[in-house]
Amino acid sequence: MEEELAGAFELYAELFEKKLKNALMQNYPYAPGFDGSRATIGNANKISGGVPEGYNTNLYQSVEVNYDVNNQEVQIFMNDYWQYVNDGRRPGKRPPIRPLMLWAMSRLGLDQTQARNAAFGIATNIGKFGIKPTFFFDLAIEQLSAQIDQELFEQLGASIDDFISQTIINAIPANSQINIQPI
16 A cells, blocks of 8 residues: 555656646746736747756756655755746845856856846846746645645546445345446
8 A cells, every 4th residue: 555655756756846847838928027907029938949958957857856765755856946937036135146156157159247237137126026926836746735735536436436336236136137327
């Protein structure tokens, strides 16, 4: 029983990872600000191209969900900025420039001076307008929960049908002429 339960948790960990990645692949408005009041240029996929193969700064590529059998817990690993992508960031304070600088150097191929200038501009814009939340994590949890609820409902229904059929079959004497059809 314990192995079956661990197998189920491993299966749902894999499923949750897929749900998280699918939620990240949705197109979100490009830079509308936290409250959506800033004009947008269009839609931008949060995980769109430009990241070199094998380079793991991309949030999508960093998502990993595992079930730890020893501790009996689901472990979720993502780049540390996932919360800002999920919850957004209110305007008011500029974010740190260094992570933006590293991003600009690796993703845009800028040298250190160009990256510093770009990072300063991006940080100033984020401080002024904020970042609109995507709620990708919340969406993935809702989708996983709905799927689990549906599967449990279907399994419970099948179990009840089996129980009723077996109870009726066992309650009727073997020599009776009653024909029972499963539901």
